[in-house]
Amino acid sequence: MLNIYGHFLSMPSNKVRLCASYLGLPHEYNHVDLQSGEHQKPEYLAINPCGRVPAIDDDGFMLNQSDAICKYMCALSGPSPFYPEELHEQAVVNQWIDFGTQHVLSAMGRIFFNRVVAPMIKQDVDEASIETGLQMLARDLPVIEAALVAHKYLVGDGLSLADVTVIAALEPCEMAKIDLSPYPAIVKWRKTVMDRDFYQRVHAHFAAEMTAG
Ligand SMILES: N[C@@H](CCC(=O)N[C@@H](CS)C(=O)NCC(=O)O)C(=O)O
Known part of the structure; x- marks a missing residue:
């Protein structure tokens, strides 16, 4: 198992x-x-x-x-097309995985830690780290937006591990008070993915466990 x-x-x-x-x-x-x-x-x-x-x-x-x-x-x-075997298709999914983890997740991690986790565990908030995270997102969210204006998902018209990687990085936007409204294609794509059964089976919304009875 x-x-x-x-x-x-x-x-x-x-x-x-x-x-x-x-x-x-x-x-x-x-x-x-x-x-x-x-x-x-x-x-x-x-x-x-x-x-x-x-x-x-x-x-x-x-x-x-x-x-x-x-x-x-x-x-x-x-x-499966979720993680394609074809050389170039897999390389592009891998490119988004690296981008999602190394850029988006590390930016979100700074903001999420300082705005949500640090107050929770009574640790000092590092405002400079939040600012760096916001600057990183300001650089990288437009890259995601442009891809999603061109296609329904990050790599073409089907969901792939690229989407799951980037969605996971952007999950705590609401909790971390990150405004995605300047990025309508990201907002739409996020909702499309989060409404799908596989997402709902894991959690209806990020940190749902915190409010579950
Ligand atoms: N590069 C790792 C990151 C793992 C990581 O940093 N996990 C954090 C939670 S998001 C953790 O376990 N932190 C506990 C600690 O550092 O003591 C991955 O992608 O799995």
Whole structure:
């Protein structure tokens, strides 16, 4: 059985969960309590020596790093346009995965951490880091907008791992008070993806677990 380890406020964890949900991979989801330090306990370090979420344990095969996990799960599930096999198509999906993780997610991480997580864990807010994150988004959101003006999804007209990667990075926009209204194509695409069953099966909205009874 495939076991996924994550935390509901972790964008890389949600990326992995969304990918598994889209692929329809049977799995068990295990919440790792970062606040109590469960990710630093020997039991979890045996699964992920980096001491971070997400990670997977697929019948004794351990893997960490969300993008590596998503690509592994695509291979596990078999060929599909979601992660195309054709050289150029796969290269373009990989390009968006790197862009989503290295630029969008790192910008969002700065803003989300300081606007949401830091107050929650009573840590000082780093306003300069928020400003840097906002500047990074101001540079990169127009790139996404332009792609989505041209096509329904980031790579052509079908959903791919590229969309899931970038959607996961942009999930906490509402919580982190990031205004996407200057980017109507992103707003429309986000709604289209978030309305789909595979997304709703993971969560109706980002951090739904925080308000669930
Ligand atoms: N590059 C990693 C990032 C993993 C990561 O930074 N996870 C954070 C949560 S989003 C974490 O576990 N933080 C706990 C810590 O650093 O102690 C991935 O894509 O999986």
